[in-house]
Amino acid sequence: MKATLGGAAGFIIIVALLAWLVWQMGVRSQRPRKLPNLGAPDVLTEWSPVTFTSYGSKVEGWLLQPATHAESANGKLPLIVIAHGWGSNRTRVLRYAHSLYQAGFAVFMYDARSHGDSDSIHAPSALMFRDDVMAAVEAARQLPGIDAQRVAVLGHSLGGFGALLALESGMDVKAVVTDSMPVHFETMMKSELRRKKLPVFPLAYIIPMIWLIRSGISRAQFKAANIPLILERHAGRHEAGRTPVLMIHSNGDEFISAKELKELKGKLPEGVIDTLFVSTIGHSTSEQEPAFWERVIPFLQEKVANAAGKKEACGTRLQATRENI
Numbered sequence: 479m480k481a482t483l484g485g486a487a488g489f490i491i492i493v494a495l496l497a498w499l500v501w502q503m504g505v506r507s508q509r510p511r512k513l514p515n516l517g518a519p520d521v522l523t524e525w526s527p528v529t530f531t532s533y534g535s536k537v538e539g540w541l542l543q544p545a546t547h548a549e550s551a552n553g554k555l556p557l558i559v560i561a562h563g564w565g566s567n568r569t570r571v572l573r574y575a576h577s578l579y580q581a582g583f584a585v586f587m588y589d590a591r592s593h594g595d596s597d598s599i600h601a602p603s604a605l606m607f608r609d610d611v612m613a614a615v616e617a618a619r620q621l622p623g624i625d626a627q628r629v630a631v632l633g634h635s636l637g638g639f640g641a642l643l644a645l646e647s648g649m650d651v652k653a654v655v656t657d658s659m660p661v662h663f664e665t666m667m668k669s670e671l672r673r674k675k676l677p678v679f680p681l682a683y684i685i686p687m688i689w690l691i692r693s694g695i696s697r698a699q700f701k702a703a704n705i706p707l708i709l710e711r712h713a714g715r716h717e718a719g720r721t722p723v724l725m726i727h728s729n730g731d732e733f734i735s736a737k738e739l740k741e742l743k744g745k746l747p748e749g750v751i752d753t754l755f756v757s758t759i760g761h762s763t764s765e766q767e768p769a770f771w772e773r774v775i776p777f778l779q780e781k782v783a784n785a786a787g788k789k790e791a792c793g794t795r796l797q798a799t800r801e802n803i
Contacts, residue, residue, distance in 0.1 A: 503681070504688030507670065508601055510565040515594050519572055523579050528586070530617035532610045535597035539588030539614070540568060541621060544579045554625035556783045557584040557618055559651075561611045563635030563658075564666070567594030571634055573765055578632075581775045582783065586618045590637070601692035604663050604703060607640025612649050628652055630782045632774075635659055635734065635761065636666060638725075642705055645712040645721055653722045653781035654713075655774060657764050658731055661705050661738040669733050706742060713750045722781045724752045726770060730759035752777070 515538075519525050524543040529536060544555060558578050562571045568587040575585045589596040590610045599606065611631060619626035630653040633641040638656030645654070660666045668682045690700055714720030725743075727736040736755055743753050756767040764770050 500681070500684055501688060503676075504685045505692070507685055508603075508689055508692060510592055510602060512593060512598070513565070513567045513570070515567055515569040515589070519569070519575070521572065521575060521579070528588075528617065528621065530588075530613060532591060532613035535591050535599060537588050537591060537597070537610065537613065537617075538568075538595040539586060539617075541618075542575055542579050542585040542587075544582045544584055546580070546582050552625065553623075554628075555584045555623055556582070556628035556778075556785075557586055557621075557624050557630075558778065558782070559611065559614050559618055559629065559631045560585060560587040561607065561614070561631060561633035561637030561641055562587075562590065562593070563633075563637045564607075565593070566634070566637075569594070570762070571637075573762075574632060574634075577765070577771050577775065578778075581779070583778065584621075584624060586614065586621070588614050601689065601694075603689055603693040603695060604636060604639055604643065605693070605695060605699070607636050608643035608647060609640075611637065611640050612644045612647060615644075615649060615651060628782050628785055630654065630778060632657070633659065639663070639666075639705070642708055642723070643703055646702070646708045651721060652716065652785050653724070653778060655777070656723070656725045658727055658734055658761050659725065659739075660734050661742050663700075663703065665734060665738060673733070706745060709742075709746060709750055715749065716781065716785070722752070722777075723750075724754065724774065724777050726754045726756065726764055726774070728756045728758045728760070728764045728767075730757055730763075731761050732759075733761035 519540050521542055523545050526541050528539040528541050560571050560574055562568060567589050571587055578585050590607055592598040592602040615629055618624060618629055629651050631641045631651055632655040634657045638659035641654050667686055668678050671678050671681055712721055713723040716722055725739055727739045729736050739753060754773045756764050756769055758764055758767050
């Protein structure tokens with residue numbers, strides 16, 4: 479009898495220890511690396527630091543002025559907000575900036591919360607990226623010399639994911655460009671586990687639940703973060719009241735496969751999104767191929783720089799929600 483009880487107690491202890499270890503793994507995985515930024519952006523144009531807030535947290539950014547001014551009739555500039563991905567910062571997405579400011583766009587880049595020089599929060603998530611890009615767009619609209627009606631977003635990886643989630647939440651921009659973006663959050667989680675040589679099963683199914691619990695995100699909110707459905711509802715021609723979306727991926731991306739975007743393109747109705755596939759190697763290299771800029775710059779010139787102004791849509795202002803989402 480004692481042996482049986484002792485065995486049961488030992489089993490319970492082992493299960494509890496394993497549960498604690500998995501929980502701690504989930505906690506650690508929800509702490510993105512905080513990479514330091516350069517003291518000043520390595521650019522050949524004017525720039526200035528910008529600080530704004532996202533749900534009560536301080537967010538640090540840079541505003542880069544264009545090398546050649548593509549001003550509108552009101553003397554103000556079109557602007558591109560750049561959103562980095564998980565574990566990155568604004569310095570690492572400077573790789574996009576040169577071609578944009580050379581083409582006449584002001585460029586606004588920032589560190590998402592828990593990244594770079596911005597304040598950290600308890601439990602970052604994909605919804606945090608959504609909220610931060612919305613806060614960045616609203617902050618950019620208020621900057622001196624910026625045309626509030628001609629703003630677009632370029633998002634890399636989870637930054638692009640957050641930008642598309644923001645369309646569902648009412649973000650009103652002239653266009654969105656995504657680069658190397660996962661179509662499903664689970665893809666990012668599985669890729670991170672493989673990179674760290676950890677078992678995908680069962681961790682890829684348990685750790686997201688830990689993230690949801692720690693972030694205070696309901697299962698319904700998680701299911702609503704459905705990129706294909708969001709694109710069907712919000713992406714398309716601006717003349718039809720939708721947001722033009724250009725999605726780019728490299729066939730040589732071994733972290734997030736281009737296969738997902740190809741499948742997404744095949745499932746969506748014709749004309750919902752534009753796509754471009756390049757052939758660079760890696761997850762953060764698409765802009766190195768000339769075809770990237772040969773497509774992106776004309777797209778932004780047409781959809782943003784040459785766009786007619788319109789009144790600000792209702793529902794674009796941020797609503798107060800929990801700080802940790």
